[in-house]
Amino acid sequence: MSWIWNPDGDAPKPPAENNMVQDPSDPTRKVTKKAANQPFLAHKQYKEKQEQEHQAWLQRNHEREEKLARGEEVGPAEEDPTAEQEVGFLGLLKFVVYLILVIVIAGKFFTGSFLWEYDGKWARLKTYWPENSGRLFSETYLATFDGSDPTKPLYLAVDGDVFDVSSNSRTYGPGGPYHHMVGVDAARSFGTGCFATHRTHDLRGLTDNELRGVQHWKKFFAEHKTYNKVGKVLHHPIDPKSPIPEHCDAKKEQTGHPTTGNSDPISHSKGNSERPIREEL
Numbered sequence: 021m022s023w024i025w026n027p028d029g030d031a032p033k034p035p036a037e038n039n040m041v042q043d044p045s046d047p048t049r050k051v052t053k054k055a056a057n058q059p060f061l062a063h064k065q066y067k068e069k070q071e072q073e074h075q076a077w078l079q080r081n082h083e084r085e086e087k088l089a090r091g092e093e094v095g096p097a098e099e100d101p102t103a104e105q106e107v108g109f110l111g112l113l114k115f116v117v118y119l120i121l122v123i124v125i126a127g128k129f130f131t132g133s134f135l136w137e138y139d140g141k142w143a144r145l146k147t148y149w150p151e152n153s154g155r156l157f158s159e160t161y162l163a164t165f166d167g168s169d170p171t172k173p174l175y176l177a178v179d180g181d182v183f184d185v186s187s188n189s190r191t192y193g194p195g196g197p198y199h200h201m202v203g204v205d206a207a208r209s210f211g212t213g214c215f216a217t218h219r220t221h222d223l224r225g226l227t228d229n230e231l232r233g234v235q236h237w238k239k240f241f242a243e244h245k246t247y248n249k250v251g252k253v254l255h256h257p258i259d260p261k262s263p264i265p266e267h268c269d270a271k272k273e274q275t276g277h278p279t280t281g282n283s284d285p286i287s288h289s290k291g292n293s294e295r296p297i298r299e300e301l
Contacts, residue, residue: 039053041053074102077098077100077101077102081097084098155182155250157175157251158253162204163203165202167194168194174186176192176201177207178241179223179235180252181241181253182205183241184250185241205221205255206221207223208221208226211232211234212233212268214269216268218265218268222264224264
């Protein structure tokens with residue numbers, strides 16, 4: 021019942037003198053060493069240490085200049101240990117490398133794959149170091165890569181670009197549904213869908229939709245994760261007086277039916293029958 025004898029309560033005790041330090045922001049006052057003040061006090065200690073090192077460096081630099089004035093041999097000039105270093109190119113490069121490592125390790129941790137389960141074309145070394153991508157093929161030489169020689173790869177061409185499709189020999193090899201497309205530049209068939217009759221690079225008379233179809237499939241092979249561009253084929257000039265190949269479907273020739281899509285080309289037999297075949301990747 022001490023409150024009866026002392027209703028005003030006990031006066032707060034002043035903090036111990038040994039628990040007080042100078043305020044880093046105001047030299048005229050003191051603050052306690054409580055946890056809330058520790059970051060500011062630590063920063064003050066850091067600045068004081070930096071100032072001491074800087075003053076020591078100035079003293080060493082002054083002594084070096086005096087030795088130089090007396091003609092004495094001295095070592096190389098010492099850089100200021102407290103000077104702030106600029107990031108520069110190497111610092112930025114190091115940051116990028118560390119960031120990539122963090123992303124890669126995180127992908128392995130969260131998905132079990134260093135590339136976050138990405139398995140596209142850009143994850144393969146052949147995309148960046150293609151083999152003989154600048155080769156030039158004649159039409160006759162390209163025809164030798166049609167699968168008739170098992171020791172040679174399977175090549176097909178679309179609008180002048182030659183692609184290696186050997187990774188899918190079940191589809192493009194002998195007996196495969198698209199075997200008739202290898203060894204030749206059948207660009208026209210990729211626009212019209214007439215794979216049996218339009219095995220030619222002649223694009224005359226195609227509609228805008230059909231031309232877009234050719235470019236679509238050219239991009240399809242160029243960006244495929246397992247197919248690689250190996251060169252270009254040199255064609256003989258097309259005689260402008262020669263007849264334009266007839267469409268395998270008269271109705272499509274009249275309506276200009278587009279043949280683009282996101283799967284594989286659709287094979288068409290001559291006449292009215294059409295049978296879609298999807299390539300198995």
